[in-house]
Amino acid sequence: MTTTKPAEPKTITLNMGPQHPSTHGVLRVKLELDGERVIHAEPIIGYLHTGIEKTMESKLYYKALPATDRIDYLAPMSNNLGYCLAVEKLMDIEVPDKVKWARVCLAELTRVSSHLVWLGTHALDLGAASMLLYAFRERESIVDIYEACGGQRMMTSYIRIGGLSKDLPTDFDKKVRNIIKTIREKIKDYETLLSENPIFINRTKGVAVISADDAINYSLSGPLLRGSGVNYDVRKANPYSGYENFNFVVPLGKNGDAYDRYLIRLEEMRQSLNIAEQAINGMPEGPYRAHVPGVVLPPKEDVLYKMESLIFHFKIITDGFKAPVGSVYQAIESPKGELGFFITGDGTNKPRRVRVRPPSFVNLGSLPKLSEGSLLSDVICAIGSIDIVLGEVDR
Amino acid sequence: MKDELTSFLNERFAGGILAVEEFRSQISYRIKPEALFLICETLQKDGQFAVKYLADITCVDWLGHEREKEGRFEVVYNLYSYRYKYRFFLNVRLNPDRPKVASLTPIWKGANWLEREVFDLFGIIFEGHPNLTKIVTPDELEGHPLRKDFPLTWEQPHFSWNKDDPPEVIK
DSSP, X not given: OOOOOOOOOSOEEEEEOSSBGGGTBSOEEEXXXXXXXXXXXXXXXXXXXXXXXXXXXXXXXXXXXXXXXTTSTTOHXXXXXXXHHHHHHHHTOOOOHHHHXXXXXXXXXXXXXXXXXXXXXXXXXXXXXXXXXXXXXHHHHHHHHHHHHHSOSSSOOOEETTEESSOOOTTHHHHHHHHHHHHHHHHHHHHHHHTTOHHXXXXXXXXXXXXXXXXXXXXXXXXXXXXXXXXXXXXXXXXXXXXXGSOOOOOOOSSOSHHHHHHHHHHHHHHHHHHHHHHHHTOOOSOSBOOOTTTSOOOHHHHHHOHHHHHHHHHHHHHOOOOOSEEEEEEEEETTEEEEEEEEEOSSSSOSEEEEEOHHHHHHTTHHHHHTTSBHHHHHHHHHHHOOOHHHHHO | OHHHHHHHHHHHXXXXXXXXXXXXXXXXXXXXXXXXXXXXXXXXXXXXXXXXXXXXXEEEEOTTSGGGGGOSEEEEEEEEETTTTEEEEXXXXXXXXXXXXXXXXXXXXXXXXXXXXXXXXXXXXXXXXXXXXXXXXXXXXXXXXXXXXXXXXXXXXXXXXXXXXXXEEEO
């Protein structure tokens, strides 16, 4: 007599995260596996949701600024820049040239530091553990620049509405030039470690592929979109903060795989160093804050000696300023992609709505597409190549 | 691009466009909720404008403001055309008694998570969405945190020992 076995389930469900070192934070991925092949991957997020948008809506425009540092904590200057540009657009403020140049310089250094962290952690996920130490060593020098400028190493809040929180340090250009020189050399070292490393190539080439049409359809941005060959960089397409004055190339990929994204980020680091150098060379003289009484805080030196400045300072800190009724959207190219701030003023001194258009969140939405049909180990590579920061995904 | 798009929309969807607003050189078209899907589909498929990119979906709650009488919730669609490097906005006004609008997931797959987030935080229902569930807030949380009538700090009773206590609102 033959007995028929009960039908065995063909797939198993596996939970990856939320405490998994390769998910770069508290990301949980629910995987449906057939053997080692991924049938379906579902990212589950929200473990780090802190209601940053609600917090910002309850504060004066000035006092909402420190919350932006905490969105993408690896690129604080980019977040400050995006928020300040949006509020400046809402209030119709034009900032001095020196401010624009300094902001560009700092934003590009931020891109380098964010990409360095990405490079270190991504290579660590794929087995090249020494990259983490090298990348963090170089990042340290950029964090030192933040400290010299704003006094803080991570939560800088250095870029303020209408300008900067204080003037650039006196030896700023010397320090930045040193960093540019060092990191340019070091990028060559990274290339010798990874670009032709057979293990790294095997783990990344042809992995987590997305076509150009799909990338657009999934609303992707940043290196993930450009890796598929779509030429969209906010700095070139809709320049902000004086980017139209700088010469740089937007690197594009062909195959849309994790290896192309790696090459693009390396090239972006080189281009960012070029832009930072141009900004240092062409840094104009002038005030570090716009002169808009009642909206932009007067410089601290004036507050100590001039009556009007003291009054305005007091008024702005206690009452803020009233914004007109209307919505503005300002996009910037953050290291992760298109970071947008959608701010709605309602005639009072608090924003009615602050919406952060988070590049990591939107890019992570494509993880099922990137990883379905691939092996389990490639999911790690896919998550790494998206370059997510969970603080930004969940806000 | 601005004038062409406006005249194109006015010709093709005469009753669908309710108003054109310009603020800080940003154009937003207020449209009828019923017309949203067709307009987006046409713009995405249309060869002339090539609006391929849905950058963002968000919502503004106008509770207690004079703009509330046009509809309390303003759902904003942020669209971008690569060819013209041009960004514009579509918005629909909804009322809390019927906060429903068609889902754009058949047109843009990127709308999936963006709509889920708006559903989670504002309670707007996107009809036709394949998986309209909470995305960022905990499953147990009741209400929609970014609505203006949701208290800023509020501790929802989670545990058996305090489940009968009234929620504490800290002002």
